[in-house]
Amino acid sequence: MAVDSSRVEGPAAAGPLRAVSRFTWRRPGLVTLGQISTPVAAFLLVYVAALVALLIQSLWTSDSFTGKVIHTWTFDNFREIAEDPYPTIIRRTVFIAAAVTVTCMLLAFPYAYFLVRIASRRLRIALLVATVLPLWVSYLVRVYSWRLILNPEGALNWWLNQLGLPDQNIAYTNWAMWLVFTYIWFPFMVLPVYAALERLPYSYIEASADLGAKGWTTLRRVILPLAVPGLAAGSIFTFSLTLGDYIAPSLVGGPGSSLIGTVVFENLGLANNLPFAAAFATIPLAIMAVYLALMKRLGAFESL
Amino acid sequence: MKRVRLVHVLIAAGVVAVAVPAAGVTKSQALPTSVGKGEGKLTLVAWEGYTEKQWVAPFEKATGCDVTTKYAGSSNDMFNLMTSGGGGQYDMVSASGDASLRLIYAGAVAEVNMKLIPASKDFFKAFQSPPNNTVDGKHYGVSLQFGPNVLMVNKKAFKKAPTTWGALYDPKNKGRITVPDNPIQIADAALYLSKTKPSLGIKDPYELTKAQLDAAVQLLEQQRPLVKKYWALASDQIDLFKNGGSTIGASWPYQVNTLRAAKVPVVGVIPKEGATGWLDTWMLSSKAKHPNCAYKWMQYISTPKPQAQQAIYFGETPVNKKACKVMDSISKGACAQYSGNKTESYYRSIKFWKTPITDCGNGQKNCMDLRAWTDAWTKIKG
Numbered sequence: 001m002a003v004d005s006s007r008v009e010g011p012a013a014a015g016p017l018r019a020v021s022r023f024t025w026r027r028p029g030l031v032t033l034g035q036i037s038t039p040v041a042a043f044l045l046v047y048v049a050a051l052v053a054l055l056i057q058s059l060w061t062s063d064s065f066t067g068k069v070i071h072t073w074t075f076d077n078f079r080e081i082a083e084d085p086y087p088t089i090i091r092r093t094v095f096i097a098a099a100v101t102v103t104c105m106l107l108a109f110p111y112a113y114f115l116v117r118i119a120s121r122r123l124r125i126a127l128l129v130a131t132v133l134p135l136w137v138s139y140l141v142r143v144y145s146w147r148l149i150l151n152p153e154g155a156l157n158w159w160l161n162q163l164g165l166p167d168q169n170i171a172y173t174n175w176a177m178w179l180v181f182t183y184i185w186f187p188f189m190v191l192p193v194y195a196a197l198e199r200l201p202y203s204y205i206e207a208s209a210d211l212g213a214k215g216w217t218t219l220r221r222v223i224l225p226l227a228v229p230g231l232a233a234g235s236i237f238t239f240s241l242t243l244g245d246y247i248a249p250s251l252v253g254g255p256g257s258s259l260i261g262t263v264v265f266e267n268l269g270l271a272n273n274l275p276f277a278a279a280f281a282t283i284p285l286a287i288m289a290v291y292l293a294l295m296k297r298l299g300a301f302e303s304l
Numbered sequence: 305m306k307r308v309r310l311v312h313v314l315i316a317a318g319v320v321a322v323a324v325p326a327a328g329v330t331k332s333q334a335l336p337t338s339v340g341k342g343e344g345k346l347t348l349v350a351w352e353g354y355t356e357k358q359w360v361a362p363f364e365k366a367t368g369c370d371v372t373t374k375y376a377g378s379s380n381d382m383f384n385l386m387t388s389g390g391g392g393q394y395d396m397v398s399a400s401g402d403a404s405l406r407l408i409y410a411g412a413v414a415e416v417n418m419k420l421i422p423a424s425k426d427f428f429k430a431f432q433s434p435p436n437n438t439v440d441g442k443h444y445g446v447s448l449q450f451g452p453n454v455l456m457v458n459k460k461a462f463k464k465a466p467t468t469w470g471a472l473y474d475p476k477n478k479g480r481i482t483v484p485d486n487p488i489q490i491a492d493a494a495l496y497l498s499k500t501k502p503s504l505g506i507k508d509p510y511e512l513t514k515a516q517l518d519a520a521v522q523l524l525e526q527q528r529p530l531v532k533k534y535w536a537l538a539s540d541q542i543d544l545f546k547n548g549g550s551t552i553g554a555s556w557p558y559q560v561n562t563l564r565a566a567k568v569p570v571v572g573v574i575p576k577e578g579a580t581g582w583l584d585t586w587m588l589s590s591k592a593k594h595p596n597c598a599y600k601w602m603q604y605i606s607t608p609k610p611q612a613q614q615a616i617y618f619g620e621t622p623v624n625k626k627a628c629k630v631m632d633s634i635s636k637g638a639c640a641q642y643s644g645n646k647t648e649s650y651y652r653s654i655k656f657w658k659t660p661i662t663d664c665g666n667g668q669k670n671c672m673d674l675r676a677w678t679d680a681w682t683k684i685k686g
Contacts, residue, residue: 065675151549152547255528255686270486271679
């Protein structure tokens with residue numbers, strides 16, 4: 001009996017489902033929308049909504065005593081950003097981010113080229129692992145270890161003295177920050193450049209040689225243009241990561257080493273001025289937007 | 305008629321009860337006159353190291369109040385934990401002087417009846433009603449532990465330790481100076497200026513008018529090129545004194561003790577201008593859910609034994625003068641090492657951290673507040 005009744009009820013229960021199925025059969029667009037709705041919703045909620053909230057916050061102020069956010073619209077935060085010392089800090093941050101990016105490019109390109117074209121298979125794997133190995137170690141440990149290396153009585157000066165060279169004295173300066181950022185973000189540059197160079201067919205280089213190009217011309221006119229997407233992708237990492245960092249400046253920077261991240265952190269952690277922190281956080285956002293537009297202009301995304 | 309009136313009275317009372325605490329400082333709940341039975345639970349916001357098992361476990365056993373602690377990372381963190389979400393989740397906070405006035409004026413903490421805390425009679429006079437937790441004669445919590453900010457020098461580099469904070473502004477010491485990375489550090493400059501430039505009229509290093517703050521900022525901007533590093537953590541400065549080339553700096557007794565234990569020949573002095581310092585206070589939330597356990601905690605933590613245990617564990621000075629003997633019984637010479645046996649005038653000479661607020665008692669509300677100090681500090685560091 002029980003079996004029979006379920007048989008009877010089965011199609012009846014599927015009735016509405018079937019209606020939905022018929023409805024969507026004629027409208028394939030709806031199906032696609034249904035399939036991607038979850039990721040789209042997540043994207044809107046997590047990324048877009050957070051950014052909108054940030055922008056709205058930046059137009060509010062907060063009580064200077066209790067830190068409570070006051071919901072009146074004002075551009076005061078942005079006016080304050082235009083005042084001393086914030087423009088200096090923004091310029092310094094962009095300059096260091098650019099310097100780190102260029103240094104990473106100059107180091108990563110020959111290194112990646114060596115990995116792809118010259119190194120044996122075994123050596124290549126060993127070097128690739130060695131490149132990403134530091135990423136498995138805590139960021140803090142890596143920055144701290146640089147402090148020990150750069151200290152006046154640290155490892156670097158010991159080696160310099162062994163070689164009969166004079167002491168370096170760059171601990172707790174912007175030079176130290178540049179060095180540490182370059183070291184820390186280097187893998188983020190190497191991997192995309194390596195990927196770009198690996199995709200480059202060897203026949204292109206042969207063709208270039210057949211057409212009479214010397215090594216240098218081949219590099220300039222064949223290899224480098226095809227490596228640009230990798231360099232651009234890498235530079236987006238190194239540039240944006242440096243823009244937002246506040247730990248390295250506090251650990252290895254000295255007096256006069258405040259970056260954008262430092263100011264944001266201090267307004268959250270000390271002054272309890274959330275709206276100003278939000279306003280300041282829109283600066284790297286704007287800088288990155290300009291940077292990405294520039295990269296696009298250079299045609300870096302076309303071959304991605 | 306009678307019933308309607310009663311309802312009106314109840315509504316009015318309800319409105320007053322809701323509105324008055326919201327109005328801020330002036331409200332005062334009826335002070336308890338006795339401590340009732342414990343509620344079995346106590347929730348604390350504290351600095352890490354302030355609720356160690358060795359002195360919390362005996363308290364739990366004796367009172368039946370189970371202690372749970374949330375560690376705070378900064379004074380601002382403490383302020384937010386005690387005010388956000390209604391502030392009812394936590395019963396007490398071990399606030400430092402740079403947060404305590406803010407908590408009081410925001411109405412986040414309640415007045416405490418000191419008569420119910422008998423051990424407070426044994427506190428050094430300077431800590432019975434210090435200005436960072438006592439407003440208009442009302443006590444907002446019980447003083448806990450303190451430490452001075454000292455001038456630390458390496459004896460190898462300085463045959464004679466400097467006797468003035470001026471050493472930190474002296475171009476001769478360029479590249480060897482380390483200073484805490486904290487806006488409250490402006491008070492150190494103000495203290496120095498109050499003695500060296502009396503014309504500025506600085507009476508209290510935490511109550512600065514615009515002109516006085518500008519003068520302090522100017523002094524600190526001149527100091528910046530001399531500074532090796534603005535340190536964020538005590539361990540940063542310890543590293544810098546060990547092998548980082550720093551030989552002089554503004555510091556805490558904790559670093560002096562740690563470096564000495566590591567055989568670095570440092571000495572911590574309080575220069576002739578006096579010193580700033582920090583004083584922590586156990587403050588009671590105005591919405592505490594377990595007030596009886598909170599009072600029991602204040603009674604307990606003020607007694608000599610836990611005072612001594614915490615002082616030695618954390619490297620600070622107890623406010624209870626009877627703790628000295630206990631410290632020596634735990635570890636010989638500990639009392640002298642942590643300055644638990646100094647004279648009253650020594651404790652009086654320390655200018656304890658206090659939240660800078662606009663109202664500095666002159667009736668003009670023209671002092672610069674903590675946010676102005678923080679902005680100034682950002683400028684100083686560049």
